[in-house]
Amino acid sequence: MSAEELVSLGAQAAAQALASGQIAAHELYEIYRSRAAADDLNCFTWVAEQTPAPPAASPLGGVPLAVKDLFCTEGVPSQSGSRILEGYLPPYTATAVERLLGAGACLLAKTNQDEFAMGSSNENSAFGPVLNPWDRSRVPGGSSGGSAAAVAAGLTPWALGTDTGGSIRQPAALCGIVGFKPTYGAVSRYGMIAFASSLDQAGPLTRDVTDAALMLRHLIGYDECDATSLDFPGEIALPTAERLDGVRLGVPEELTGEGIEAGVLAAFHATLALAEQLGATVEPISLPHAAHALSAYYVIAPAECSSNLARFDGVRYGMRTEAAGDLTEMYTRTRHDGFGAEVKRRIMLGTYALSSGYYDAYYGRAQCVRTKIVEDFRNVFADVDFVVTPTAPSVAFPLGSKTADPLAMYLNDFCTVPMSLAGIPAISIPCGLALPPEDRNVTEAASGGGLPVGFQIAGPAFSENRILETAFALEQAIGFDGGTVRA
Amino acid sequence: MTTTYEPVIGLEIHVQLLTRTKMFCGCELSFGEPPNTRTCPVCLGLPGALPVANAQAIHFGLMIGLALDSELAPRSIFHRKNYFYPDLPKGYQISQYDEPLCRGGRLADVRIHRVHLEEDAAKLVHVGASGRIHASDASIVDFNRGGTPLAEIVTEPDLHSPEQAGQWLRLLRATLRHLGVSDVNMDEGSLRCDANVSVRPEGSRELGTKTELKNMNSFRFLERGIRAEIARQEGILNEGGRVVQETLHFDPGSGEITSLRSKEQAHDYRYFPEPDLAPVAVSETMLAAARQAMPELPSARAVRLQDSLGLSAESAHLLAFRPELGDYFEQALQSSPDSTPSAGAQAQALANWVTGELAKRLAPEESPADSKVSPEAITVLSQMAAEKQISVGAARQVLDRLVAEGGDPRTLVEQEGLAALDGGDELRQIVRAAIAANADAAQRVRAGNPKATGPIVGYVMRETKGRADGAEVTRLIAELLG
Ligand SMILES: [Zn+2]
Numbered sequence: 001m002s003a004e005e006l007v008s009l010g011a012q013a014a015a016q017a018l019a020s021g022q023i024a025a026h027e028l029y030e031i032y033r034s035r036a037a038a039d040d041l042n043c044f045t046w047v048a049e050q051t052p053a054p055p056a057a058s059p060l061g062g063v064p065l066a067v068k069d070l071f072c073t074e075g076v077p078s079q080s081g082s083r084i085l086e087g088y089l090p091p092y093t094a095t096a097v098e099r100l101l102g103a104g105a106c107l108l109a110k111t112n113q114d115e116f117a118m119g120s121s122n123e124n125s126a127f128g129p130v131l132n133p134w135d136r137s138r139v140p141g142g143s144s145g146g147s148a149a150a151v152a153a154g155l156t157p158w159a160l161g162t163d164t165g166g167s168i169r170q171p172a173a174l175c176g177i178v179g180f181k182p183t184y185g186a187v188s189r190y191g192m193i194a195f196a197s198s199l200d201q202a203g204p205l206t207r208d209v210t211d212a213a214l215m216l217r218h219l220i221g222y223d224e225c226d227a228t229s230l231d232f233p234g235e236i237a238l239p240t241a242e243r244l245d246g247v248r249l250g251v252p253e254e255l256t257g258e259g260i261e262a263g264v265l266a267a268f269h270a271t272l273a274l275a276e277q278l279g280a281t282v283e284p285i286s287l288p289h290a291a292h293a294l295s296a297y298y299v300i301a302p303a304e305c306s307s308n309l310a311r312f313d314g315v316r317y318g319m320r321t322e323a324a325g326d327l328t329e330m331y332t333r334t335r336h337d338g339f340g341a342e343v344k345r346r347i348m349l350g351t352y353a354l355s356s357g358y359y360d361a362y363y364g365r366a367q368c369v370r371t372k373i374v375e376d377f378r379n380v381f382a383d384v385d386f387v388v389t390p391t392a393p394s395v396a397f398p399l400g401s402k403t404a405d406p407l408a409m410y411l412n413d414f415c416t417v418p419m420s421l422a423g424i425p426a427i428s429i430p431c432g433l434a435l436p437p438e439d440r441n442v443t444e445a446a447s448g449g450g451l452p453v454g455f456q457i458a459g460p461a462f463s464e465n466r467i468l469e470t471a472f473a474l475e476q477a478i479g480f481d482g483g484t485v486r487a
Numbered sequence: 488m489t490t491t492y493e494p495v496i497g498l499e500i501h502v503q504l505l506t507r508t509k510m511f512c513g514c515e516l517s518f519g520e521p522p523n524t525r526t527c528p529v530c531l532g533l534p535g536a537l538p539v540a541n542a543q544a545i546h547f548g549l550m551i552g553l554a555l556d557s558e559l560a561p562r563s564i565f566h567r568k569n570y571f572y573p574d575l576p577k578g579y580q581i582s583q584y585d586e587p588l589c590r591g592g593r594l595a596d597v598r599i600h601r602v603h604l605e606e607d608a609a610k611l612v613h614v615g616a617s618g619r620i621h622a623s624d625a626s627i628v629d630f631n632r633g634g635t636p637l638a639e640i641v642t643e644p645d646l647h648s649p650e651q652a653g654q655w656l657r658l659l660r661a662t663l664r665h666l667g668v669s670d671v672n673m674d675e676g677s678l679r680c681d682a683n684v685s686v687r688p689e690g691s692r693e694l695g696t697k698t699e700l701k702n703m704n705s706f707r708f709l710e711r712g713i714r715a716e717i718a719r720q721e722g723i724l725n726e727g728g729r730v731v732q733e734t735l736h737f738d739p740g741s742g743e744i745t746s747l748r749s750k751e752q753a754h755d756y757r758y759f760p761e762p763d764l765a766p767v768a769v770s771e772t773m774l775a776a777a778r779q780a781m782p783e784l785p786s787a788r789a790v791r792l793q794d795s796l797g798l799s800a801e802s803a804h805l806l807a808f809r810p811e812l813g814d815y816f817e818q819a820l821q822s823s824p825d826s827t828p829s830a831g832a833q834a835q836a837l838a839n840w841v842t843g844e845l846a847k848r849l850a851p852e853e854s855p856a857d858s859k860v861s862p863e864a865i866t867v868l869s870q871m872a873a874e875k876q877i878s879v880g881a882a883r884q885v886l887d888r889l890v891a892e893g894g895d896p897r898t899l900v901e902q903e904g905l906a907a908l909d910g911g912d913e914l915r916q917i918v919r920a921a922i923a924a925n926a927d928a929a930q931r932v933r934a935g936n937p938k939a940t941g942p943i944v945g946y947v948m949r950e951t952k953g954r955a956d957g958a959e960v961t962r963l964i965a966e967l968l969g
Contacts, residue, residue: 070535071535072533072534072535078534078535080534085534088534090528090533090534090535091528091533092528092533094535189537190535190536190537191535191536192535193534193535194534194535196762197762197763198762224539225537225539226537226539227537227538227539227540227763227764227765228762228763228764228765303759304762306569306757307567307569307578307579307757307759309578310569310571310577310578310579311532311534311576311577311578312534313571313573313578315573315576315628316531316532316533316576317533317534327573328571331571351757354569354757354758354759355755355757356755356757359757359759363759
């Protein structure tokens with residue numbers, strides 16, 4: 001097989017080719033290693049220097065894997081995109097990574113991300129922004145931007161990311177790939193450098209739905225090292241559905257109206273029409289508290305992060321700024337120098353929200369909203385099988401266009417945060433291209449057809465298999481071609 | 488005229504639990520291992536590490552709750568207590584806050600406010616002259632202790648003197664030791680005590696402003712510290728001053744009390760529910776297991792020893808509150824032959840031997856079970872003395888030998904020829920000889936002075952090496968001189 005042919009194989013196809021002996025693991029790995037090493041999108045914070053020994057017979061048989069920087073990988077830099085952890089080499093490997101390596105995946109690279117997963121554009125990385133392979137003047141989304149761009153650009157067959165409020169789904173949408181956030185608790189968080197513990201969840205970023213199912217199959221399961229992890233009922237199957245007969249899709253009015261770019265809405269509605277052709281019914285539904293989800297999220301996540309990031313104090317590992325004065329000065333200087341602006345902003349927000357006298361008004365209130373959102377979803381899932389929305393309100397936006405306006409940046413998570421607060425699984429699949437608003441006067445042909453739009457499908461807890469089947473059927477009908485950016 | 492004040496004292500006790508592993512990780516507890524050898528990503532607070540609650544610690548917490556007659560919460564939660572300090576690797580301590588494992592309860596005349604579980608901090612050593620963190624050249628951290636499970640027991644302010652506080656803490660310690668949930672050793676820090684102290688004019692119902700005395704690491708310092716703080720507060724009030732709510736340090740060396748921080752400087756710990764842990768849901772199975780594991784508590788044991796064995800209140804109390812004596816006593820009792828009509832008297836006699844003569848011969852906190860005297864031996868000895876097979880004096884000699892080298896009292900009595908002389912001819916001959924040798928004394932006894940028998944009895948005891956029964960000797964003297 002030629003190099004182009006090898007790179008064109010998805011993870012599942014590569015695993016099959018490896019198992020049948022059509023291709024050799026070291027050959028595949030070396031092709032990806034050289035592609036990753038030559039990356040000019042700034043997708044990676046570390047790329048392997050050597051080809052590992054080919055694994056013994058295993059389900060993934062040596063398929064290369066890129067892993068988001070925030071997963072601890074023994075002896076390999078794990079910095080969560082932060083200066084404060086620059087060069088940090090953990091003494092242990094995260095359970096999620098361990099499981100994939102145990103199934104035969106080979107660690108190829110660590111991917112760039114927003115610092116401590118706080119961001120929606122990957123511009124908050126201490127190691128520089130990642131460029132979107134569809135348009136290098138634009139962001140890949142975040143916080144798993146390096147993972148998404150690397151998969152889209154064919155620098156890795158697939159990648160492992162994390163999603164707190166949309167950090168897998170939104171970059172997947174902006175890069176034209178598939179991203180899956182599993183049910184909270186389905187994948188162990190042990191060894192993931194935490195952002196917001198009650199929301200963080202690991203999941204796949206892949207070229208197609210089949211690959212997402214394959215990675216998920218090897219990720220899920222109870223881990224005795226994570227007290228919030230859960231036993232997944234059954235196994236993840238590779239999807240085969242061609243029709244959607246009897247499937248009821250609910251379209252929440254709150255997440256599909258104002259604030260969403262026209263091109264994105266058009267692609268979303270075209271996909272709904274396609275779903276109906278496959279036999280699905282589409283119904284309007286209401287998530288009455290969804291409008292408050294973003295506000296609740298931006299209290300809960302900062303509150304948890306203000307505490308989670310307290311351990312970065314310069315005492316035991318990571319960066320330390322030596323200070324002439326006392327201990328407090330060492331703490332202050334280290335954290336001043338080590339954290340970026342967005343991380344500091346959220347630590348301050350969270351510290352304030354948890355302070356005595358403010359706790360009830362902010363953290364307490366936000367938890368009430370969260371409960372309401374959980375109830376909203378429970379109510380709608382009595383009537384529909386899935387809730388569908390555009391994944392992100394816009395296509396990839398220009399680098400630097402939102403960095404000065406945090407609130408505008410936070411709106412990127414508008415459609416993904418409600419599912420995170422509810423702890424339910426959701427996938428984003430590419431559903432077409434749309435022109436960005438500033439290019440409306442340009443013809444489609446002149447702009448190369450536009451930028452990818454993501455279609456989000458969310459289901460009740462542990463409905464992973466049903467979501468994958470639905471997404472697979474739609475994927476086949478949509479026929480999205482992401483191959484152009486890999487070339 | 489100066490006002491008389493009534494002290495009001497409440498205690499906060501931290502107890503290191505004797506679980507196999509730490510509170511939130513799989514590291515075994517440390518007992519003097521080299522620094523930082525009992526650590527893992529979790530108790531070092533490494534990035535990505537997550538806590539998992541120790542089921543045995545929860546089990547011990549429930550046992551403490553049962554022993555203190557507390558209400559056990561069917562659902563309790565862990566919170567994060569956030570503050571920066573080098574002995575706290577995560578920047579927060581996982582503790583329980585407004586939903587503790589146990590609420591309320593009582594031990595003797597002191598009400599319990601709550602019992603909750605948390606993790607211990609690591610150990611900081613300040614290198615340099617002062618030994619305090621300020622002005623030290625460097626500080627080094629040993630994380631072996633970090634993450635050790637702690638139960639924090641908080642009393643209501645029901646204590647009213649330093650002595651009462653000390654006494655009650657001893658009772659709590661005996662109870663916890665008996666449960667087997669902790670070493671409860673103040674020197675080694677497995678039992679640590681803070682005291683909340685306030686004073687109020689005698690007769691007043693209102694509570695005065697309290698101060699918190701930190702970390703008094705012995706019973707003596709606890710009592711001295713509280714005494715000093717009461718005196719300090721009374722002094723302030725007598726001069727028309729106002730007690731300030733603050734945290735204080737008592738220096739047992741100088742007897743001085745210094746302020747650690749005032750209420751205005753108090754931390755805002757920003758407590759919030761620990762999102763990495765699920766709530767502790769106490770199941771019926773867990774409750775049953777805790778009940779099953781409960782040993783008989785000292786107060787219940789005292790009642791049982793008194794009621795069913797007929798022991799005196801004093802003996803029963805001694806045996807119950809020094810479980811090492813109680814356990815040994817009950818084991819000894821089991822080795823005695825089946826109950827006889829005089830079983831009650833025998834049990835009391837045995838109790839006397841264990842709590843008196845034997846305890847006297849052991850080191851202060853030594854358990855008789857660790858001595859060379861087997862429970863069977865003390866039973867046999869007690870019976871031989873009760874049945875006058877040997878005299879009390881001879882029995883004491885035998886006990887000396889048993890403590891020194893162990894063995895069977897019967898063999899010892901035989902080897903040493905210590906068997907009691909009965910009222911037969913042999914003893915009668917010796918008494919005759921004694922009277923002959925002490926003619927003066929005999930004369931005075933005949934003249935009606937019974938106390939004058941002393942030299943005659945002494946002679947007999949010397950001759951018989953203490954084997955003679957004192958009462959029998961007196962009877963024989965009276966008969967022969969009568
Ligand atoms: Zn540990």
